[in-house]
Amino acid sequence: MSRRDIGVGLLGLGTVGSAVAKILLNKSNKLAEQIGAPLVLKKVLERDVNKARLDCFASLAMTDRIEEVTTDPEVDIVIEVIGGEHPALEYIKQAISNGKHVVTANKEVIAKHGYELLSSAKEHNLQLRYEASVGSGIPLISPFQQDLAANDISTIYAILNGTTNYILTQMSQEGWDFSTALKQAQKLGYAEANPANDIEGMDAAYKLAILSTLAFHTRVDPQDIYCEGISRLQASDFRYAKEFGYAIKLLAIAKRDNGTIEVRVHPAFIPEDSQLAKVDGVYNAIQVEGDLAGDLVFSGQGAGASQAASAIVADALIIARDICHGANYVPELQLNQELPIKPMRDIKTRYYFRMNVADRPSVLTQISRVLGDNSISISAVIQKESDLAAQTAVLVIMTHPAEEKAVQKALEEVKQLAVVNEVSNFIRVEG
């Protein structure tokens, strides 16, 4: 071994960056043993000079100029933990064009630009690793790339966003409404001040784009993913879900079906005895089905600085080990097919409807006729909570599998019925 050590440049010293820096400083012996050479933090990009003054980081060489990291000849691996699309994307490109291997936790950059970045890294004979971008410290990218490589993957059902899962857990367990649960999540630091990316499902969609690209060997852009958030769920939906034996989760779903793929993120009823239904709080879980391995579930804390740092440092160790051993293998994104994405209107699943209706005997007959005319058959009905004064009642319907377009058309027609005051909610039912 001719090398003295492996140099790391760190972009960002926020919560995740600080966790990475501490591991590299505090576990240096353990890490060196694993790769056969020290892994040394050579330079840190951070605009906030106060962070440089923290005792624990006193030994670090800090800079506020990206070029000082990406052109430092002692830096072999650049770790990007700034987050967000820009300037992280440009920084990663700059690192690659300067011959640096890259490790990133950036789901948005990888979901939107992973293909071009990986191709560019490959051209430069460099590695770009992103294990922390999905599920944080839960091993997922490497199982998909390596351990499941012989499998044809048929489905992924996943809880990929801890913030929304915490909110849904509170709504279910405490009977809270959405805004109360969101405020609590913000208070505990589980949700950001601007929580849109999480609660509208975009965060989960980025992660699903990454996983489904790996699973199906086809390019899945986040904008191709149907995406619906959790803000229209109400406390009563959770009560009815329980009554029918279901939990409500924000599911990220990817399915292969006859040469097309379904990719969608939306709230869903799932059977309360299913493995994902039991994943509560900020935990994530990913259920994947392969033709050989069968059903596998990976679960753990899908967020948190030390969890992300666990995956980031593991990625850096793989690269460092390869550098030490002169290995020139660069994993590439194998996109060997172009599978069309099934339009949302063509998907087929079961549905839950909650309506406010007139409290009259003929109501169910009229509604079931409209549904029947659209080839939707009812599997269960609950009618209750009559408001005697207003002469209204709540009607809850579960259907057998039906096509999304038929359901949307039927709901429009149902709304026109004189006996229907409001279609209060509809939620897809999976599993």
Next chain:
Amino acid sequence: MSRRDIGVGLLGLGTVGSAVAKILLNKSNKLAEQIGAPLVLKKVLERDVNKARLDCFASLAMTDRIEEVTTDPEVDIVIEVIGGEHPALEYIKQAISNGKHVVTANKEVIAKHGYELLSSAKEHNLQLRYEASVGSGIPLISPFQQDLAANDISTIYAILNGTTNYILTQMSQEGWDFSTALKQAQKLGYAEANPANDIEGMDAAYKLAILSTLAFHTRVDPQDIYCEGISRLQASDFRYAKEFGYAIKLLAIAKRDNGTIEVRVHPAFIPEDSQLAKVDGVYNAIQVEGDLAGDLVFSGQGAGASQAASAIVADALIIARDICHGANYVPELQLNQELPIKPMRDIKTRYYFRMNVADRPSVLTQISRVLGDNSISISAVIQKESDLAAQTAVLVIMTHPAEEKAVQKALEEVKQLAVVNEVSNFIRVEG
């Protein structure tokens, strides 16, 4: 790339071997795309010539002489799926000394001889991979080696044997006794005619030896693992477990504690709302806690030919890819510490006791005095099922944490009490 193809030699054409052969034959294009060269089955060792006559294997070159596989210059990777210690061990050694990379699913060989085999492979600059040896198609070896590499692992709690988990699930759900559940498992092919290795816990102990060696970077021999099977569990234990809010599972436990490790396999009460309690039937699940990644759970079908083949072919793909790319990195077993194994008598946990006692008022006083004298305090008691004719009752006790040696001593003393007819069972309580 100078190579035309990567050659595989397969030792054994039983259920797992046949599954591997079929994948190599039927998925050859998919596999070739991933490594950049065809992965070709060059020779198969199988004594039963009738198997060679099966249509699907007509194209295979079969032999009943091991040398014809291990010395074949066209064979790069030898896959061993014979199982058992001998002659598999000798065959693997022969493959390595003839310069062949090895993939094996053999937990017994790896648990007992992994260190020497991996060292020998390393000396020859060859890879020896064994992902299928634990958890079958569930990715475990590579997460422990790679993804968790920066973590200090504190505990592993695992259900590692599908046969016993199926039996325990039936006993719990159907109220069956052990022998009925075992017969059913044998009828369904989940248990072998001689089920000793599974039901006495040795199979789980082999797998725990492999995982704990990886987790703690210290050598754990299967014979160092305390091992207790499930045959002394009775239907009534499951009823009481439920009453207290627990499930009973055959747990494989590895813990790091103050410079020592605990490694043990035995039936245990675990809280019924814990993740492992919900793992039923032939499924396996592994819960591991790292200082960075936190609590992770991996679950799936821990047995089955296609599941094992999934992991075996994935291992072969990694090696094939490395051969194609001229990578010379050979993963090694990093044993950088020697942690003593805590004697079973020194472990501390909670306990469940079931006793048959005289149906008299002073009984509990006498028993609790003996327990108290041994520093064991009671957390809950159930007394029921009085047999009026015999004037006996069943007394069930749950304790607070206590030392194993104190518990064993106390139970001996309890047995001497005139009011105690029998100590019917004791089971450790975890979590």
